[in-house]
Amino acid sequence: MKRLSDLLRSLPALLALAVFAAPAAAGDGDSGLRPDIPEPLRGDSCVEETEDMRRNHMDYLKGHRDQVMHQGIRTKKYSLKECLGCHVPTEDEARRAGRSEGEHFCQNCHEYAGVELDCFQCHNTRPQEPRLPHPLTPRNRQTMQDAGNPATAELLNKLADSDKNETGVAQ
Amino acid sequence: MSDDKQPDLARREFLQGSAGAAAGLAVAPGVMLYGPAASAKPIDEAASSEVRWGMLIDANKCASDCDACVRACNTEHGLGDEDQSGPRQQTQYIRKVELRNKATGASHSLPMMCQHCETPPCADVCPTGASFKRADGIVLVDRHICIGCRYCMMACPYKARSFVHESLEDQEPYTPRGKGCVESCTLCVHRIDLGGIPACAEACGAEGNGAILFGDLNDPNSAIAQAVAEQATTEVRADLGLNVGVRYQGI
Numbered sequence: 001m002k003r004l005s006d007l008l009r010s011l012p013a014l015l016a017l018a019v020f021a022a023p024a025a026a027g028d029g030d031s032g033l034r035p036d037i038p039e040p041l042r043g044d045s046c047v048e049e050t051e052d053m054r055r056n057h058m059d060y061l062k063g064h065r066d067q068v069m070h071q072g073i074r075t076k077k078y079s080l081k082e083c084l085g086c087h088v089p090t091e092d093e094a095r096r097a098g099r100s101e102g103e104h105f106c107q108n109c110h111e112y113a114g115v116e117l118d119c120f121q122c123h124n125t126r127p128q129e130p131r132l133p134h135p136l137t138p139r140n141r142q143t144m145q146d147a148g149n150p151a152t153a154e155l156l157n158k159l160a161d162s163d164k165n166e167t168g169v170a171q
Numbered sequence: 172m173s174d175d176k177q178p179d180l181a182r183r184e185f186l187q188g189s190a191g192a193a194a195g196l197a198v199a200p201g202v203m204l205y206g207p208a209a210s211a212k213p214i215d216e217a218a219s220s221e222v223r224w225g226m227l228i229d230a231n232k233c234a235s236d237c238d239a240c241v242r243a244c245n246t247e248h249g250l251g252d253e254d255q256s257g258p259r260q261q262t263q264y265i266r267k268v269e270l271r272n273k274a275t276g277a278s279h280s281l282p283m284m285c286q287h288c289e290t291p292p293c294a295d296v297c298p299t300g301a302s303f304k305r306a307d308g309i310v311l312v313d314r315h316i317c318i319g320c321r322y323c324m325m326a327c328p329y330k331a332r333s334f335v336h337e338s339l340e341d342q343e344p345y346t347p348r349g350k351g352c353v354e355s356c357t358l359c360v361h362r363i364d365l366g367g368i369p370a371c372a373e374a375c376g377a378e379g380n381g382a383i384l385f386g387d388l389n390d391p392n393s394a395i396a397q398a399v400a401e402q403a404t405t406e407v408r409a410d411l412g413l414n415v416g417v418r419y420q421g422i
Contacts, residue, residue, distance in 0.1 A: 066315075070303065070313065071217035071218055071306070072217060072218040072360065072364045073217055074361075074364050074365070075214060075215050081344055122342065122347035122352070123342065124340075124342045124343070125340075127344070128344055
């Protein structure tokens with residue numbers, strides 16, 4: 001009896017869901033089925049190839065977090081703060097761009113994928129101030145190489161070494 | 172046996188004497204290292220056990236009506252925004268304590284925070300390894316693995332730890348905080364790693380009375396190591412033998 005009454009109580013909600021969700025899904029192709037992921041604000045590529053990041057970002061983040069927490073290795077390459085710096089607008093920027101409160105690069109995709117995201121129970125969801133693009137994105141690296149300045153090349157070698165050690169690089 | 176020992180002792184004394192002379196020479200030209208004697212480690216290098224960060228707090232300089240350190244700490248770490256928690260639950264990384272000797276009536280004010288023990292009881296009792304001591308002596312909580320059991324709060328003789336009772340938003344970027352985790356003074360590890368000094372020490376020097384001296388206890392040339400070597404300093408609850416990193420004068 002109890003179960004039946006529960007079902008009846010939730011019936012209006014279920015009906016409403018069916019009525020409103022159906023046209024959205026059927027409307028314009030499969031757009032309703034894809035996650036709504038905001039475009040990054042700055043930078044033209046990520047610190048690794050997109051395919052790599054899609055599959056492995058959690059491992060990069062976790063490795064980096066343990067290094068920072070326990071050893072104090074505060075490199076920036078795989079830092080969550082740096083992710084947010086490019087992918088999430090500051091409050092001011094969001095307001096100016098007319099972006100809604102709910103739009104969040106990480107959260108939107110995780111919601112869609114049904115993967116619980118614990119980072120933001122403690123970490124701030126937004127960067128506090130706008131950041132410059134990451135210097136180690138492949139395209140920026142190429143630009144630096146093309147510049148051909150000896151000082152730049154020296155810096156680049158240094159950065160590349162750190163890169164090989166997988167410790168990331170200081171900005 | 173005693174014949175064998177004699178030359179060794181003499182040699183040791185000689186070495187100690189010459190080391191002392193060398194240290195004296197280094198100081199003699201009037202080059203004094205104040206405040207951040209800390210040299211920033213390279214950003215991609217791990218914290219070293221050759222360093223031991225510590226503080227020396229002079230209670231004689233600390234005024235009862237000054238809370239610059241507490242305010243600076245709260246601002247730095249974004250504390251004090253727990254509106255669902257009572258005053259006894261709200262997080263304190265550092266607090267001002269008034270001491271009064273009942274017999275003499277003498278009264279002192281001093282800041283009290285995590286003492287960054289060499290053998291931290293919080294880390295001993297932590298069932299998950301979330302409480303730990305970094306190589307350079309800073310005691311931290313890894314919130315990623317803290318389950319919020321609060322054993323460490325029971326174990327800490329200094330009542331230095333707090334528990335977050337409610338969901339929080341808009342945390343400071345270097346101090347992620349959230350419901351269900353224990354937290355405490357980090358000695359502003361995010362500043363130290365970049366060559367800075369803790370916010371409380373900075374504020375005490377700038378707007379307080381300069382009662383907090385921060386530095387590397389292992390570096391014989393640092394102001395704090397010299398002060399600790401020359402003057403009488405006290406550990407709070409020295410009877411526990413924890414060899415704390417935060418020492419006091421004038422209590």
